[in-house]
Structure formats: structure tokens, C-alpha cells
Amino acid sequence: MIEIEIIADSPKDTIEQIKEAIGGKIEEHWSEFTLIIDNENAVGKIKYTPFDWGVNLLDFDITFRKKLILKIKAHDQFNPIRFIYPSIGSLKHRFGFQNEEKNVDQFQSLIFTNKTGGYNYINFPKNEALEINVIQIVRKHFLKKRTTKVSTLNDKLYEVFVDTDHNNRFSHFGTLNLKMADHIKRLKKIRGKGMLRVLKIEALVYEILSLHIQQHNRLLEGVPLPTSLAKEELKIVRKFASRIVKNPAKNYTLEDLSLDSGLTQAKLQDGFKFLYNRTVTEYIRHIRLESARDMLKNTDLNISQIVYSIGFSSRSYFSKIFREKYGITPNGFKKKLLSVV
Template sequence: MKLLHVHSLPLKDVIIDLAALFKVDYTRNCGEYSVKIPSTWGTGSIKGINFQGGLGLLIYDCNFNTDVEIHFTVNDIHPLKFLYCLQGKISHHFENHTDEHPLSNYQNIIVASKGNDGHVLKFHKNEQTEIYSLEINRKLFKSKMACELGKAKPNLQEIFNDDLGDKSFYYNGLYSLNLAEIFEEMKNTNFDHLIGKIFSESQSFRMLTQQLIQFDDDSNEDADRIILRKAEVSAILEAVEIFKAELDMLGSISSIANRVGLSGNKFQNGFKTLYGKTANEYIQFLKLSLAKDLLVNTHDSIQEIKYKIGFNSHSYFSQLFKKMYGVNPSIYRQNYLENKKMNRSQKDYK
């Protein structure tokens, strides 16, 4: 285990301290500071940038060749930290406390220490790790947002109002799909200088906005939560496979949501986010697509096809099919067979 003790704020000084501990130079690009991890420690980099209004961002993209603990200890109130794990895993604990807060892929935690207690981040040996740490100086943030904070919900005020560190704060959850998209944009977009600084600042405030929306959503009962988490996408993909496998005998949407472990509201909202249509619209699309395939690839009667895809009403089936394909099922089959016969005749003629 290797220990790194950082005794500085703001974030530019954190990077300068880390560079000195690694015994390497740091780089500065206007207000963004970064340090490359030397090969004796591992690979990757750590970079930090401060914005106006008390907001800052640290990005860890590293793979250490031994277990590493970074101790952030400074004789001052520490920033409020929003930590997101995009890859790998770490653990966090408060200085002078042993209770660890694990953080792994798709998870996020919000932590604030009591008094001048610091923070400890533990990185695991040979673990490719990508962590975003959004850091807020609550005193500066409060001075900028005093009116708005005074009108905010009590659960949101609780996060920011304790700028003297009277008590510690800890929250954990799965970060939302919207946050995942912000991280992807930040990783895959590269602007220089002016545009780059504005982009990073705007993305950091977007990150904070989505986090507060998620935090507020998490204060609701499970059944009333509607924001889709990145980790819950797999549950919706599992539901799609159920749709395809059981198309002729599907249960209710709520029963399928329950089978994959999601509330009805979260399932419906998440499905619309992923597919751009409701679950019922998607099921209808699957049924009509299957009906089209059966019309052209089997000799099944339209009555048999209708039952195979789970429709009872012939007129309703024909109405939906015509809306999607422009003609009713019998005409679609007839047109297909005529075109097939014509193509065969043209091939024989040649």
C-alpha cells in the first residue's frame, strides 16, 4: 500500500501537490492542471479545474500497480464531493473514521466531512479506474445561490447549507442515464482553450443539475421513482427479450416490469428514453413486424397469423397493419406474391 498525502486547496494546488509526490512535472492549460502518473506508480492521469461560483472538477483516469490511498487533509472545511465511478472501483472513508463507502461501476456517492476532517480515496492494484469528482466550496456556492437555496426543498438545502461542516453527510446511489450521457460527451469531445473551458464548465453544471434531480427523485418511494439509472438499462433490455420470446402471450407491462425488477413508472419512462416510444408501441411494432414476416415466409392463413401474434380482433389487426405498411394484410401478401412471380418471370426470360 502506498500513501499520498495532499494538504492543499483549491484543485490546481491538489494537482501540484500530487505532481510533487509522484516526483514528476505537472502541466497547465490555462486553468486546467493535470499530472501524468509515472510508470513507477502505474499509468494514466489526474486532472483538475476550478470554475467560478465554488465549483470544481477532478478526473481520475488511472491504473496503479499497487494499492494506493490518497489522503486529502487540510486545516479547513473540505469541499462537498460528488463522486461518480465510470469504470473500476474505489472506496472512500472520512479521515479518522474506518467505515468505508465502496464505489463501483455506475455508482455515485455524495460526501461531506465534519469539521476539518479530510477524505481518503483508496484505489485498488491493477484496476483500471475512471472517477469524476465534482467538488463544491459550499460557502462560495451559497453566496452565489443564496436566494435560490432559500427557496429550495429541505432535502436539497441540507446538501449545501452546512458550509461550516457541523456534521458529515453521505449518500449513495446509481447514477442516471442522463449523467452517463454527460460523461460520454465529456470523454469524447475535445475543444481547445476558450471553447474547451466553457464546455467543461457547462458540463459540470449540467452534471450538478442532473445529480440534484436524481437526489430529489431518490427521496421518493421506490414505486414513485422515475429516473432511469445507467445500471437499470440492462433490465429494460431484458424486458425487450421477453417481449420477443413471449409475443403471443405477453402479460401486462407492469408484470413484465416487475419481472425485471423495475417499478411501472420507471420502466415506462426508461423505455421511452431508450427507444423513443412507449413499451406498448414497441410491442405493437414487434407484432406487426412478425406478422409481415409470416405473411411472406409462410402459408399460414391471416386468421392463424393474427392469433400467433396475440390479436383477437381481425378488424383491429388489419387497421394497425394498414397504418404501418400502407395496405391491409391480404393485399400485402398478394402484392408480395405478384412481385415475386414477376421477378421470377423476368429471371427466366433473361
């Protein structure tokens, strides 16, 4: 077992202190810092990306070859609120005064912060592939952002955000959240370099942050998981939603999806409504329209070719629902793109 005490004056100190303890090398590209490790202690990467206003991202894509515990001291200058989400694998957390650890399972979130001087213990398992997204917010800086309106948060999170002297500890363990995994998958697909790449990452980080806050609100309001589905069944729903994204042109029917998934039609509808706020039919139409918009932007296909390539049979119907969704006709959208070039 390896225990690393992290006493950080800044977010970048975290990966530097991990490097000192378990080895590896840090590479920098356009203000993204990546710790690359391949030794007896671990294999994989830990990436740190800073943004403005005290927001930064730690992204773990790693397998620890020994059980590893981060013992993180809450510093008077650097004691952020942390929003943690494992899309692959799991971890455990406890405050220093506690003996019992709490599990943070795959697709479950954790929000926590501590009093100045307190310790946070994060326990990573041995020989388990991990993909863990950690958003850190330094409150003193974040509250100076003009567009930050913490008054709109629920009372509990509001108290946490305005506690810039770090007088209180807080933790919140969320339930299963598969939407966040989809956002993190998009995050990992971002390509490019320089300022444009960082801006794209930052935009998605704020979307993921909003999902953490929305889930916290839903749990405070007593909104449970749908009683008709178990967690494993919700994972099946997400799997079939991903298939639709990959192949939107296929002629999907609720009956076929039910047979293929092993879920009843009612469970499929409940699952799609819970995860995506849409019925199965609405979700398929949404994905097709998103695909069409991307094709209009990124290919030379004409509108008729796009209509049939995404599974629609009527160009007039496609134009009607495209305009309803985006407020512009496909032709108007294409012309607008050409005028910008």
C-alpha cells in the same frame, strides 16, 4: 500501498500533492491542469479544471499500479462538497472516525463532505482501470452566485450547502445511475480549446451535478430501481440505447431489440422509461431528431437527404415532429442558421 495525505488550501493543491507523492508532470492548457503519470506507481491522467463560483472538476482516467489511499483533511478554507461518480472501476470511502469502508461501485454516485479538521479516506484499487468524475463545490463562493437557489434543494442538501462553517459531516451513497455515464461520455468528447471549450465543459458539469441532486431527491422520496429489471439488465438497456445513438437510421423494432438483447419487450420498455423517461419508440424518434438537427447545423445535406439518412420515410412526418419538438420547421431552422453566418 501508497497513502497520500492531502492538506489543500485550494483545489489545485490536490493534484500537486499527488504529483509530489507518486511522480508525473503537470501540463497547463487554457486553465486546465493535467497530471500525466507513467511510472511504477500509475499510468494515466488526472485533470483539474476550475470554473467560477467555487466549482471545479477533478477527472481521473488512470490505473494505479499500487493500492492508493488519499487521506484528505477537511481544511477550514477548502472543504468542498464532493460529488463522485465512477463510470469505469470502483473506489471505497470512509470518514476518519470510521473503520469500515463503503464501496462506490461502477455507475454508483457518492456525495460527501466533512467537518473542519476531519479526514476523508478514498481508497483506489490496484491494477484497475478507473474513470472517475469528481465535482467539488466550495460553498462560500458558490452561494455568492446570483443564480444559485439552494432554497429549492431538499432539506438535507440545503443544510449541507449552507453549512459554510463546515460544522457537519454528510455522506450519501446513490444507486445505479446510467444517465450520468452518458453525460460523462459527452464530457470526454468535447474538443476545441480556450474559453469555448471550458464553457462547454462547465455546462456539462452543471448537468451532471443536477443528476446527482435529482437522484438524491428520488431516493429520499423512496423511488426505487424498477423491480422488473436487475442492474445487469439495465446495463444491457443502456448498451442498446448507445447502439441507437451510433446508428439512428437502422429500422429498429421492439421485437428485434428484444431478440438481440435477450430482454423481454416489457423489460425493454421499463428500462428505457427508467433511464431515459421515454418508451423505446419515443427514444428512437428523439435520437433521430437530434441527429437531424446536428446534420442541419453541420452538413450541406438538403432536408430530403437528411430525412432518409436518419431512417424516416416521410418528409412531411419529419417536418411535423421536428416542429413539435423544437418549435420551428426544418426549413425555418436552416434559414435561421444561414442568417447567422
